[in-house]
Amino acid sequence: MVKMSDVAKIANVSTATVSRVLRSPETVKENTRKKVLSVIEELNYQPNILARHFRRNETNTVLVIVPNIMNTVFSEIVGGIEQAASISGYKVLLRNTNRDVRNEYEAIDHLKQRQVDGMILLSERLEKQTILNISQQYPVVLASAYIEGLKVPTVSIDNISSSREATEHLIKLGHKRIAHICGSLFSLISRDRVKGFNQAIYQNEIQMESVLIQEGDFTFDSGYNQMLKFLALDVPPTAVFAANDEMAMGAIKAAKENGLRVPEDLAVVGFDNIKFSSIFEPALTTIAQPKYEMGKKAMELLLEQMKGVVHTKSQYVLDSKLIIRESCGAKMAELV
Amino acid sequence: MVKMSDVAKIANVSTATVSRVLRSPETVKENTRKKVLSVIEELNYQPNILARHFRRNETNTVLVIVPNIMNTVFSEIVGGIEQAASISGYKVLLRNTNRDVRNEYEAIDHLKQRQVDGMILLSERLEKQTILNISQQYPVVLASAYIEGLKVPTVSIDNISSSREATEHLIKLGHKRIAHICGSLFSLISRDRVKGFNQAIYQNEIQMESVLIQEGDFTFDSGYNQMLKFLALDVPPTAVFAANDEMAMGAIKAAKENGLRVPEDLAVVGFDNIKFSSIFEPALTTIAQPKYEMGKKAMELLLEQMKGVVHTKSQYVLDSKLIIRESCGAKMAELV
DNA sequence: ATGAAAGCGCTAACAG
DNA sequence: CTGTTAGCGCTTTCAT
Helix, strand or coil, X not given: CCCHHHHHHHHXXXXXXXXXXXXXXXXXXXXXXXXXXXXXXXXXXXXXXXXXXXXXCCCCEEEEEECCCCCHHHHHHHHHHHHHHHHCCCEEEEXXXXXXXXXXXXXHHHXXXXXXXEXXXXXCCCCHHHHHHHHHHCCEEEECCCCCCCCCCEEEXXXXXXXXXXXXXXXXXXXXXXXXXXXXXXXXXXXXXXXXXXXXXXXXXXXXXXHHEEECXXXXXXXXXXXXXXXXXXXXCCEEEECCHHHHHXXXXXXXXXXXXXXXXCEEEEEECCHHHCCCCCCCEEEECCHHHXXXXXXXXXXXXXXXXXXCCCEEEECXXXXXXXXXXXXXXHHC | CCCHHHHHHHHCCCHHHHHHHHHCHHHCCHHHHHHHHHHHHHHCCCCCHHHHHHHHCCCCEEEEEECCCCCHHHHHHHHHHHHHHHHXXXXXXXXXXXXXXXXXXXXXXXXXXXXXXXXXXXXXXCCHHHHHHHHHHCCEEEECCCCCCCCCCEEEECHHHHHHHHHHHHHHCCCCCEEEEECCCCCHHHHHHHHHHHHHHHHCCCCCCHHHEEECCCCHHHHHHHHHHHHCCCCCCCEXXXXXXXXXXXXXXXXXXXXXXXXXXXXXXXXXXXXXXCCCCCCCEEEECCHHXXXXXXXXXXXXXXXXCXXXXXXXXXXXXXXXXXXXXXXXXXHC
């Protein structure tokens, strides 16, 4: 392995000069720089980055903790993170936790051991106090996930308002009996989406029964199963708002299998605007989250933090948008 | 930052002993070990992993180069890689290339600079010679992607045979005019899938015209567009084999929009068995690739290579399987 | 079983 | 603008 001192020797300069050529070329006289560069070329020298990391005590690497990379919502966010990172010369260390909190604690050790310069957390299993502690010592950004009352930079959408908007859309279409399939209530995101749903219901004085809110777990199957429960009611709902697109699709499948037409007999709205929501039949009406941009923004905030910028603002709320397609029946309604 | 020498001082031992307690505890007398461990606990000591990496010239990190992490086929493979890696105490550095070969060359520098101990390549844009060179110097495994006649450890399925099987399935169902929407022919995977398709066609003496093979690019839209071309033929095909599920779905959409029923008027088979293929209506008949297992196996091979195991075998072919659902009409056929 | 000490390759403070 | 030099914190060889 050819090293810096080899280059220095052959170029007749000191290692300091070689180092300067590499890290701040403008401080070296052009002649010297050219000479050094040509020797670097000639010897095919590659700097030992591990030595640099060690010496500088930084790695140009960020840790991204994801509950499940196979979920398209997360993989899009990660796509945005990676893009922003690589533009700035940063690398992404990916850790998939499978929602196991032990894996998250393990991952945090990477920060403590300085293997990474910062961290983006797409999950919220860790205790509030732990996250707070960590974020006071190291650059940390939360994306998509967020934690109530925590002054840690967070990039997300306004889950409450978007859910309210989705629900109000169903109300405007004339529905009087609207159900909600929420995600695991362990997660604040789910609780917020329930909150937005409830706000719309109460503000519009729509009838409500607790049986009209059922808890799923963001999977297709859970949407299917919770919908079956609604269909078994004496008076089933005429509209359902599901906390994500997969559950909305599951709910539609259950409805169809029970002879209901969507949207004619049952209106459905989802959440996330995953790629397949427009391919699905009927195409899903849903709340579009800017997943890629969320990742990008989170990485940009992290970069600033790592540069030492202190943010007074800690919540960055990106725009979400109701995408009206077929599953809610709005287009049919317009025709009337 | 508390360091090893601090621990050593307080525990009244040398740094060598502390290091041994950390890396090969069995070589240290139990008493000493306990004492050191308690001091480590007490001081909340975290070893500086950068120093370790530097000193040992290894990082316990592998580089994963992905064309597009937002594509579920790749994110599942990455899921398998991450799982196998973290079990063995390895970390995953993720690089998304967006299919830009410059990004791949950049990524390779990470290997040369020893920032990672090995690499898994899910893409095949690099020149054969480059990959060969790299793989002779560093541990490298190809997954999913593969390159003809290259003796680099590769984990994949048999794309030729699976495509032949998919096509033969359509032939067995009685189809005499079968079209194929292939992926970008730049990729060997696409060319192999065409090859398998052709084998089935010729072996069964089915009529063939070159217009019955159209090139898409693995996207839903390209499937849609190529299907429109088929529909415009004087004698359109009665069956289509698409080189991935997304294009199969696009093709079905085009067919439906033109008044055809699937599978009654047009049978369709896809490839990959992505999650959504069973949700789609009609549920897609497709070739199931063991994506997660592919990633896992690739990582396991890489781990062995990094340990110095030399593999005589270089091609690891995993089982793929034809999953018969609704879009091909086989179930209807059985009823007759 | 433990300690002493060299040194991995680079960076940066300081001097000139 | 360039050189000298002192480490960064750990691992490992060689002694004991």
